[in-house]
Amino acid sequence: xxxxxxxxxxxxxxxxxxxxxxxxxxxxxxxxxxxxxxxxxxxxxxxxxxxxxxxxxxxxxxxxxxxxxxxxxxxxxxxxxxxxxxxxxxxxxxxxxxxxxxxxxxxxxxxxxxxxxxxxxxxxxxxxxxxxxxxxxxxxxxxxxxxxxxxxxxxxxxxxxxxxxxxxxxxxxxxxxxxxxxxxxxxxxxxxxxxxxxxxxxxxxxxxxxxxxxxxxxxxxxxxxxxxxxxxxxxxxxxxxxxxxxxxxxxxxxxxxxxxxxxxxxxxxxxxxxxxxxxxxxxx
Amino acid sequence: xxxxxxxxxxxxxxxxxxxxxxxxxxxxxxxxxxxxxxxxxxxxxxxxxxxxxxxxxxxxxxxxxxxxxxxxxxxxxxxxxxxxxxxxxxxxxxxxxxxxxxxxxxxxxxxxxxxxxxxxxxxxxxxxxxxxxxxxxxxxxxxxxxxxxxxxxxxxxxxxxxxxxxxxxxxxxxxxxxxxxxxxxxxxxxxxxxxxxxxxxxxxxxxxxxxxxxxxxxxxxxxxxxxxxxxxxxxxxxxxxxxxxxxxxxxxxxxxxxxxxxxxxxxxxxxxxxxxxxxxxxxxxxxxxxxxxxxxxxxxxxxxxxxxxxxxxxxxxxxxxxxxxxxxxxxxxxxxxxxxxxxxxxxxxxxxxxxxxxxxxxxxxxxxxxxxxxxxxxxxxxxxxxxxxxxxxxxxxxxxxxxxxxxxxxxxxxxxxxxxxxxxxxxxxxxxxxxxxxxxxxxxxxxxxxxxxxxxxxxxxxxxxxxxxxxxxxxxxxxxxxxxxxxxxxxxxxxxxxxxxxxxxxxxxxxxxxxxxxxxxxxxxxxxxxxxxxxxxxxxxxxxxxxxxxxxxxxxxxxxxxxxxxxxxxxxxxxxxxxxxxxxxxxxxxxxxxxxxxxxxxxxxxxxxxxxxxxxxxxxxxxxxxxxxxxxxxxxxxxxxxxxxxxxxxxxxxxxxxxxxxxxxxxxxxxxxxxxxxxxxxxxxxx
Numbered sequence: 022x023x024x025x026x027x028x029x030x031x032x033x034x035x036x037x038x039x040x041x042x043x044x045x046x047x048x049x050x051x052x053x054x055x056x057x058x059x060x061x062x063x064x065x066x067x068x069x070x071x072x073x074x075x076x077x078x079x080x081x082x083x084x085x086x087x088x089x090x091x092x093x094x095x096x097x098x099x100x101x102x103x104x105x106x107x108x109x110x111x112x113x114x115x116x117x118x119x120x121x122x123x124x125x126x127x128x129x130x131x132x133x134x135x136x137x138x139x140x141x142x143x144x145x146x147x148x149x150x151x152x153x154x155x156x157x158x159x160x161x162x163x164x165x166x167x168x169x170x171x172x173x174x175x176x177x178x179x180x181x182x183x184x185x186x187x188x189x190x191x192x193x194x195x196x197x198x199x200x201x202x203x204x205x206x207x208x209x210x211x212x213x214x215x216x217x218x219x220x221x222x223x224x225x226x227x228x229x230x231x232x233x234x235x236x237x238x239x240x241x242x243x244x245x246x247x248x249x250x251x252x253x254x255x256x257x258x259x260x261x262x263x264x265x266x267x268x269x270x271x272x273x274x275x276x277x278x279x280x281x282x283x284x285x286x287x288x289x290x291x292x293x294x295x296x297x298x299x300x301x302x303x304x305x
Numbered sequence: 306x307x308x309x310x311x312x313x314x315x316x317x318x319x320x321x322x323x324x325x326x327x328x329x330x331x332x333x334x335x336x337x338x339x340x341x342x343x344x345x346x347x348x349x350x351x352x353x354x355x356x357x358x359x360x361x362x363x364x365x366x367x368x369x370x371x372x373x374x375x376x377x378x379x380x381x382x383x384x385x386x387x388x389x390x391x392x393x394x395x396x397x398x399x400x401x402x403x404x405x406x407x408x409x410x411x412x413x414x415x416x417x418x419x420x421x422x423x424x425x426x427x428x429x430x431x432x433x434x435x436x437x438x439x440x441x442x443x444x445x446x447x448x449x450x451x452x453x454x455x456x457x458x459x460x461x462x463x464x465x466x467x468x469x470x471x472x473x474x475x476x477x478x479x480x481x482x483x484x485x486x487x488x489x490x491x492x493x494x495x496x497x498x499x500x501x502x503x504x505x506x507x508x509x510x511x512x513x514x515x516x517x518x519x520x521x522x523x524x525x526x527x528x529x530x531x532x533x534x535x536x537x538x539x540x541x542x543x544x545x546x547x548x549x550x551x552x553x554x555x556x557x558x559x560x561x562x563x564x565x566x567x568x569x570x571x572x573x574x575x576x577x578x579x580x581x582x583x584x585x586x587x588x589x590x591x592x593x594x595x596x597x598x599x600x601x602x603x604x605x606x607x608x609x610x611x612x613x614x615x616x617x618x619x620x621x622x623x624x625x626x627x628x629x630x631x632x633x634x635x636x637x638x639x640x641x642x643x644x645x646x647x648x649x650x651x652x653x654x655x656x657x658x659x660x661x662x663x664x665x666x667x668x669x670x671x672x673x674x675x676x677x678x679x680x681x682x683x684x685x686x687x688x689x690x691x692x693x694x695x696x697x698x699x700x701x702x703x704x705x706x707x708x709x710x711x712x713x714x715x716x717x718x719x720x721x722x723x724x725x726x727x728x729x730x731x732x733x734x735x736x737x738x739x740x741x742x743x744x745x746x747x748x749x750x751x752x753x754x755x756x757x758x759x760x761x762x763x764x765x766x767x768x769x770x771x772x773x774x775x776x777x778x779x780x781x782x783x784x785x786x787x788x789x790x791x792x793x794x795x796x797x798x799x800x801x802x803x804x805x806x807x808x809x810x811x812x813x814x815x816x817x818x819x820x821x822x823x824x825x826x827x828x829x830x831x832x833x834x835x836x837x838x839x840x841x842x843x844x845x846x847x848x849x850x851x852x853x854x855x856x857x858x859x860x861x862x863x864x865x866x867x868x869x870x871x872x873x874x875x876x877x878x879x880x881x882x883x884x885x886x887x888x889x890x891x892x893x894x895x896x897x898x899x900x901x902x903x904x905x906x907x908x909x910x911x912x913x914x915x916x917x918x919x920x921x922x923x924x925x926x927x928x929x930x931x932x933x934x935x936x937x938x939x940x941x942x943x944x945x946x947x948x949x950x951x952x953x954x955x956x957x958x959x960x961x962x963x964x965x966x967x968x969x970x971x972x973x974x975x976x977x978x979x980x981x982x983x984x985x986x987x988x989x990x991x992x
Contacts, residue, residue, distance in 0.1 A: 203720075203723060204676075204677065204720060204723060204724050204727075205723030205724065205726060205727065206723075206726060206727055206730060236675070238622070238667040238668065238669060238672055238675070239622070239665070239675065239837060239839060240621070240836065240839040240840070241835075242835055242836060242837050243835035244727060244835065245727065245728060245833065245834055245835075246727055246728070246730065264727045265727075266677065266724065266727060266775075266776070266837065267663075267665075267675045267676060267677040267837075268673065268674070268675055268676040268677070269665070269667065269672065269673055269674065269675030269676070270667070270672045270673065304672065304673050305673070
């Protein structure tokens, strides 16, 4: 009985204590980094500015990368608001140079934070590397900045981007949007770009990407109620539904069809054909 | 991914149970020195009204300290006892944990209770029927009620099997004990059991323990059936305390644990099947004026079932499939006798939590484990009321009974709910169902002729597997099964009739029943779904058939040759088809049994023949093939003698005398039954 009483008392005291604590006004740190929860990938120093590149990921990874940028004035130490930025990553290969699909860079709710994405098709290596080229302007002045970046394969080595030549002889880049897979019907999205030339990769509209998720480790088990990815103009993405019946390694077999329904790339999964030449992978 | 940490739970429950029991023991200990002079027999045995088409399988003989001797093979597993009954068949997946079948219906359509307590197996593949969690040492008898006559215990279609625990009787018997041991030649089964009971006018306690261990058995002809070994032990305690002449408290506790149980018919075995089963009841003879036999019981049980394939040499993929089932329940019932009416009213309820998971370990060690919830933590809550009235008429009686119950399901685990939503995106997390049963049974007697007939209606909710199962592999038809949360309740109209001529020497009875089951629940192939289990042929989803018709006809004869010799014979025919004339699975072919029994004071003996005709009405869609006809013979011989003050009873016998190689329609994947088996049991009673 004594023990119960003292436990009860202790609970009561702690309750009062914490209640009081909540009442007191916490000092709010105003000058907090709005990107504190992201990873700082690069500081590009140029023109007395430091351009900070943040990402949810810990590295530049092949496939879809969303970036957040801040431009710091090294003289005043403040961050520049309402700048205009554009990005052009360039891959320096031994024999040629090319860019990759990338977005415009837009402002976010925080005027000093800008965001955009790029889809790296390949990793760098000792002889070949990516440059991240930025052009930014504010107060009527335009600046350039460039930094060599290290684009790596994902840590889990799972395929999230496909570069392929369609039956229409055009080159395409198909990238999976990041997601947290669950045993459920998942929202599933991808982006599709056409390679017009070495430097231009416009988004492709109105195609269809059919999906067939499989578990090669489970006799190519599949799942029901998947929805093929169709183009959504508002997000510029292909959206659909992906059912995953269990955790583990899944291969999402893909087929890309153009507006008239012609298959540009990918094959159906049958007893004889266990995998499409076009696929994404995930493991959870 | 959510990991269910269950490791600490059973030990907590263990200690809780021990604590409860110790408290009870200390409380009772004060009464142990009570006088043992007055001999007073508490009449607790329920008189079985002849109106019930009910079979009682006696397991122990109360009057003797020696147990289980009425049966041809004492110390046999509970499954063997049930199999020897007229109404019950057993589906066999190995040498242990057989699944009872009544009226050609099994677990999902039956209620199997222990002293009225609801318990639900924790195995998604039905490897742990409730009958596997008790042993013959715990039981006094088994009540088998056909069809809606079993509605007293729950919503049923096929009937109810109530396993009744053996209890002390407040007789001033003081200490009584017995030791038993048995051996079987075929699978080197060793059985050791002991019992120690104390009883006086105000208090009793019964304790018993039994241990069984068996190796692989050998089929007729000499082929060893691999993975048919098992080991189990069972411990039971139950006690009663008389508060006064009118009131008593009864408590019971069973601990049952089986390890290393092989299932030769299945691709997996069981490393652990464990149950804690406990209850406390309060019984009062008179209640609210004219009510009598008021009994109120609170109970709880928890089952852990660990399926694994670690002993199997070749599997496409290694997997673990643990399951848990916890049930908490109550009932309160009382009788009322008024003039020509005998009423029974019962309120009951239970809350069950069923959870099962599957983890598969990929052959590529770099890949992550594959995990799914096969039973998504389904919480079932059921509350019901049952009432019956037996009306005495002139040379006849009429029993009218009914049950109304409300049942709810809640898929409590989010992971599990999302998994099921892959198949049923619109499904609700919670659902309610109303269950109804109504039955009328009429019995009349014309000289030597007894005639019984009945008409009833009942329904049942889907089981956890039928409603919420997620890729449950059935090795019989080689399909994965998916539940359907929106499945309709199954509803059955049942008609039964029995005619019996009964003289002193001869008894001949012809009985039959017919079930017209609407929305019969069964798994049907969905060709659009992809198999999960490697090697499975397809995926079935539980759904409602328009209807299915089942009928059973039995001819039962008993002839008393003289005081010592009795012959009994039984012949039964069964048929089950759906609306398209398709055969239902697990329907018995023509079956027969004939027994010649000798009983004297000193000796008992019997010769039994049983067999079945070719199973011509089978269904390959459900994994069945034609099972050949068979006939097997068994014989047993028993004798008793006195040693010092105690009695010794020895019984020996041989089953499958001619070492016939056979399997029956209830043998999962046609695993052969045991070949010739010589058994011997020795029981010693200490008074």
